[in-house]
Amino acid sequence: MMDILEEDIGLIDITTEGLGFGAKAAKISFAPKxxxxxCGVELVEQMCQRLGLETQCFKQCGDKVRADECVLEAYGRADAVHKVWKASQNLLEFLSGIATKTNHMLLLARLHQPHIELLTTRKIFPRTKALALKAVYAGGGAHHRLGLYDSILVFKQHRVFFESKEAFEAQFAKMKQKFLEKKIAVEVENYEEALYFAHLGTDILQCEKMDFETLKRCVALKKNFPSLLLSATGGIGEHNIEDFAKTGVDFIVTSSPYHAKPSDIRVTIEML
Structure with missing residues (x-):
């Protein structure tokens, strides 16, 4: 957390130093409008404590907080309060925005399918993955892929390196045997590809930018392949997630929560 603080603080808070009130006692509090x-309450608490402030948390990551409910207070020197102010506000606003949007999208989807899951992609601004995923989980979502190392997902960009369908199928079978504990996911773009890969033994069909009728046909494959899982992905947001949920897919894959509008967190600073 010091990296986040140092990025904003630099070597000195010129304004507070110039006004000369740094040693006075102060309180800072945070509440959403x-x-x-x-999301991010405990991170802000750590930031405050690193600057010598005493803290009191009233909410935890993942809590639903009403407007004007205080989530955290910190007490101590005024110069420390001003150093932690903007960095902590930014963190709370961006993470709470992602968590809130994730939760809203998931609730919309579960209006039509109670057990559907919302998973987010690795299509994210570099160096922010850990924080963004924390917010997604706070909102009730989960991750689709952390990276290349944690899951198997076959794209058409992989398949172009095989001279024939037979060569691909042989290597696909070897991969299933080698990585016995991993589910094999394949991105498909139409019903014919979905049917082909279902017969090939794919565990998960990731249905990319399909229209709703095609998606429903793919979901119907579960009748003949009971263990098959299907996801919908591509351009899914709050405006259309209900329609995708109605098709019967097992989960939604999206990067939409990462682009959430930051929540509006009110910061109040007082002299004690």
Missing amino acids: TEVIV
Whole structure:
């Protein structure tokens, strides 16, 4: 957390130093202006404590917080309060925004399918993955892939390196045997590909940018392949997630929560 602070603080807070009130006692408090799923409270607490402030948390990561409910207070020197102010506000606003949007999308989807899951992609601004995933989980979602190392997902960009369908199928079978404990996912773009890979023994069909009728046909494959899982991905957001949930897919894959509008967190600073 010091990296986040140092990025903003630099070597000195010129304004506070110039005004000369740094040694006075102060309190800083944080509360959302609208209802949110809050995320980042314990990170802000750590930032405050690193600067010597005493803290009191009223909410935890993942809590639903009403407008104007205080989530955290910190007490101590005024110069420390001003150093932690903007960095902590930014962290709470961005993470709570992602958590709140994730939760809203998931609730919309579960209006039509109670057991559907919302998973987010690795299509994210570099160096922010850990924080963004923390917010997604706070909102009730989960990750689709952390990276290349944690799951198997076959794209058409992989298949172009095989001279024939037979060569690909032989290597596909070897891969299933080698990575016995991993599910094999394949991105498909139409029903014919979905049927082919279902017969090949794919565990998960990732249905990319399909229309709803095609997606429903793919979901119907579960009748003949009971263990098959299907996901929908590509351009899914709050405006259309209900329609995708109605098709019967097992989960939604999206990067939409990463682009959430930051929540509006009110920061109040007082002299004690």
